[in-house]
Amino acid sequence: MGKISPRKRRTYLLTGIIFIIFMAAMQFFRPEIKNMPVTGDIKAPAKVKAILVKSCYDCHSNNTKLSWADQIVPIYWQVSRHVSSGRVHLNFSEWDKLTPAEQKGKLWESVNHVALGAMPRKDYTFFHPSAKVTPAELTVLKKYLLTLVDHKPADTSKTNAAQSQFVEWQHQSENQTALPVALNGIRYDPDYKNWQPLSTSERFENGTMRVILGNDIAIRAVNANKIRPWPDGARIAKALWTQITDENGNTRTGAFVQLDLMIKNSQKYASTGGWGFARFKTAKMLPYGKTSQFASECINCHRPMKSEDFVFTIPLKH
Amino acid sequence: MKIKAYLVIAAYALLFAACADKSAPLEPVNTKASLPPGFNFSKREYKVISSFIDKKKGTMSTLYGNDIALRSAKAGAQHHAAGLEMALVTWQQKPNPYWFGNNIPGLLLSVEIITSDKNTGDVAYTFFEGQKLVLNTHMPLQEGRINYILNQKPSVMP
Numbered sequence: 001m002g003k004i005s006p007r008k009r010r011t012y013l014l015t016g017i018i019f020i021i022f023m024a025a026m027q028f029f030r031p032e033i034k035n036m037p038v039t040g041d042i043k044a045p046a047k048v049k050a051i052l053v054k055s056c057y058d059c060h061s062n063n064t065k066l067s068w069a070d071q072i073v074p075i076y077w078q079v080s081r082h083v084s085s086g087r088v089h090l091n092f093s094e095w096d097k098l099t100p101a102e103q104k105g106k107l108w109e110s111v112n113h114v115a116l117g118a119m120p121r122k123d124y125t126f127f128h129p130s131a132k133v134t135p136a137e138l139t140v141l142k143k144y145l146l147t148l149v150d151h152k153p154a155d156t157s158k159t160n161a162a163q164s165q166f167v168e169w170q171h172q173s174e175n176q177t178a179l180p181v182a183l184n185g186i187r188y189d190p191d192y193k194n195w196q197p198l199s200t201s202e203r204f205e206n207g208t209m210r211v212i213l214g215n216d217i218a219i220r221a222v223n224a225n226k227i228r229p230w231p232d233g234a235r236i237a238k239a240l241w242t243q244i245t246d247e248n249g250n251t252r253t254g255a256f257v258q259l260d261l262m263i264k265n266s267q268k269y270a271s272t273g274g275w276g277f278a279r280f281k282t283a284k285m286l287p288y289g290k291t292s293q294f295a296s297e298c299i300n301c302h303r304p305m306k307s308e309d310f311v312f313t314i315p316l317k318h
Numbered sequence: 319m320k321i322k323a324y325l326v327i328a329a330y331a332l333l334f335a336a337c338a339d340k341s342a343p344l345e346p347v348n349t350k351a352s353l354p355p356g357f358n359f360s361k362r363e364y365k366v367i368s369s370f371i372d373k374k375k376g377t378m379s380t381l382y383g384n385d386i387a388l389r390s391a392k393a394g395a396q397h398h399a400a401g402l403e404m405a406l407v408t409w410q411q412k413p414n415p416y417w418f419g420n421n422i423p424g425l426l427l428s429v430e431i432i433t434s435d436k437n438t439g440d441v442a443y444t445f446f447e448g449q450k451l452v453l454n455t456h457m458p459l460q461e462g463r464i465n466y467i468l469n470q471k472p473s474v475m476p
Contacts, residue, residue, distance in 0.1 A: 108419050115418055142418055162474075169474045170392060193475040196360060199348065200369050200380055202411065205419030211369055211380065211473075219360075227346050241473055249373035256474040283476045305416065312416050314344070316423060317352035318360040 026073040031080045036062040040096025042103075048144045052092060055120050055131045056110070059086030062093035069127050082124070089300060101206070104148055108205045109301055111141045118304035149204055154244040154254065162244060162254035165283055169256075182287040184295055186278035189261060191215070192237035198222065198315035202243075208257055212238045212313050222315045229274065229309040234264040236311065256283050262311070272299040273310040344415060350449065351409050351423035357451050359429070364405060367391050368473040371411070371421075378423060379408040381470055388472065396468040401436035405429055406467050425449060432467050441468075 004012075038061075044052065058064050059082050070079045090106055098106065113119040114133050125132045133141075180188045195213035202209050214222065218234040221227050230236075238261075242254035258281045266274035277298035279288035288294065302310040353359045364382035368391075371378045383391065383404040390399035412424030429446040443464050445457035457463070 112418055116416070145419065165474055166471065169476065172476075190476075194365055197366055197380060199351075199422060200378055201414070202371050202378060202421040203419060204421065209369060209371060211366055213366070222347065225347060239473075239475060243371070245371075245373065249375075251371035251373060252471070253368060253370075253473040256476060259476075283474060285476060308346070308416070312414070314346070314348040314414075314416075314422065316348040317355070 023073075029073065030076060033064055033066070033080050033083050035064055036093070038062050038093040040094060042092040042095040045144060047140055051133065051137045051141060055114075055133050055137075056090075057092065058128070058131070059083050059120075059124070060090045060092055060110075062087070062091065067128065075127075078123075082121070089297075105206060107148070108145060111138070111145055113304055114138060114141065116304035145205070150207055153247050154242075158242060158254055159244055162242065165255045169283060180280055180285045180287050182278040182280070182294075183289050183292045184276065184278065186261060186263060186276050188259070188278075188280050188285050188287075189235065189237065192235075192239065192259065192261075195219070195235075195237065196318055198236065199313050201238075201313075202251075207243050208240045209243050209251065209253060210238050210240045212236060212315075214315070223317060227309065227311070227315070228307075229266070230264045230311065232265050232267075236262040236313070238313075258282065258288070259285070272296065273302065273306070275299070275302075275310055348423060350425050353407070353426065353429070354449075354451055357429070357446070359405070359407075362403070362405070364403070366473075366475075367404070368470055370470075376411045377408050377427060378411050378421070379406055381406050381467065391470070391472040394471075398439065400434055400439040402432070402434040404432045404467055406432075426451070430463060430467065432464055 041061075042049070042052065053061075053063075058066075064083050066079065070076060090110060095103060110119065115138060120128075120131050120133065179190065192213055195215050196219050198212045198214045198218070200209070200211050213236070215233075215235040217231055218236055221231050221234055237259060239259050240257040242257060243251050244254040245251040258279055261276075261278045261280075263269070263276040263278075264274060265276060269276040272295045277295040279298075280286060281288055289297075299310070302312070305312055362382075362384070364384055365388055367381040367383045367388055369378070369380045381404060383402070386399050387396070387402045387404045390396045390402060396402065396404075407429050408427045409423035410425040410427055411421040414420040414422045426449045428448070429451055431444045431446070432441060434441045441464055443457075443460045445454045445460075445463075446452065447454040
């Protein structure tokens, strides 16, 4: 290092002092991270619970424990944002607010996000390395999830529901008057049943089976191996049914559960990964979502698949 | 000055380490499950009628058909539909590498085609086996397969 002139040295010193005063002053602007009461903590085997507590609870419970490094502004601002949005999407302390089906769904989604390396967040484990989930711990979580799977053959309530829905569908006229529209403006697309399939899927975790189909643009993109990213105008539809399984393991589709849509328009849907998401539930095609921002739930689950353009399906060619 | 350079490099290294991505993406297309291009399945322009899983065998199948097949399946009149064309494609199941709790098509196992003559209504059955879909004329119990396929109810698709 060469000689610094007295004037330069004074400038550096002054800048340094102003910076320190500024940083000290910032510390007083602290959005509150409140530890709300625990209304119903998740119940799980001790080994599983221990992993959840150490790796997830700081952002996904009402028992956030901040380290000294977390308290420093501006890091604290980021921490506060993560904790509030983390709790909105998943809160193990308010587990009783979810239905049993929702609880199971959230657990499978959480473990899958861990398996995909998306959670716990790398910027969190950088400062909290003990929160990392080890491969052995991931195995514990997966083994626990497998104990939650329902292997029972279909009961009469399931088969009756499927049969009555089938009879109603048989007698329905082909023409529909008005197509349901989701709160983000995406319309139910009845054309999906004329598209070519991209794949099929068995979600044994929640007892559904699915056919995933693509419109012409989507199929052309698959055939040309140009799906990272998918082209604008591509539409992917996923139709879901319950599974009706007999004692011999033969499974057929039961009641239609929902239609999920993904419509690619990188500009229009930039805030949700370039995809417009919508869901229409039951054979009555009721649009899913309570607000126009419902699709943030969709993109949050799809987010770990960013390098596959947010699509979990690995299409096959016909 | 060297210390400064090392500090900058260390800072960038930490940044990359902190932002490290998950393992590299797999192939974009499910090649083992894909039908051979020479089979020209898509040229038949069939639609999806229904789908099935055999949990004991660990296989999954999709039933496709032409418009006559679709209409007759919905009406429960497959056995008497002249001009009907159906295809049952079967795959081995494999776990989805991107989602634990999900099984997807793995290796392509077979395609069974059923057609009924548009004049006589006579039903013919053809069996294509393996990933290369080689024609196998020695498939036993054809009548059983024909009945099985023609008896399947379509999936509700509103």
